[in-house]
Amino acid sequence: MRNHLPQLRQQHQLSQAALANAAGVSRQTIISIEKDRFDPSLPLAFRLASIFDCTIEDIFTPES
Template identity: 50%
Template sequence: MAIVNRVRECRFFADEMTQQALAEAVGVTRQTIMAIEKNKYNPSLEVAFKIAHLFNKPLEEVFTYEAED
């Protein structure tokens, strides 16, 4: 099982928000956002909710848990 996300897509549709702007808005570093987008790091529940809330989307629309093949 793996957590996958649509953070990059959400940033694109939010007037191409930068990783830095998103990081500042949710209280993490740009490197953390970059790692989340590359699926190298899973955010804490708090950060995941903050990201979803910022984009005005339900959590499960931004982050999903999928079975690996």
């Protein structure tokens, strides 16, 4: 999947570490998600959407 996490993070002035802390995952997980190398689990996707106050579809889009 593709994602808009880097843009959202910069928009909300959050560092990778801060976002990882808020989402309850490691910083490496956030890095891997942003580089499209790791797809988050559904609960994690919901938490990320909650942090940015948007829907999951606003953050993640299928590659096709």
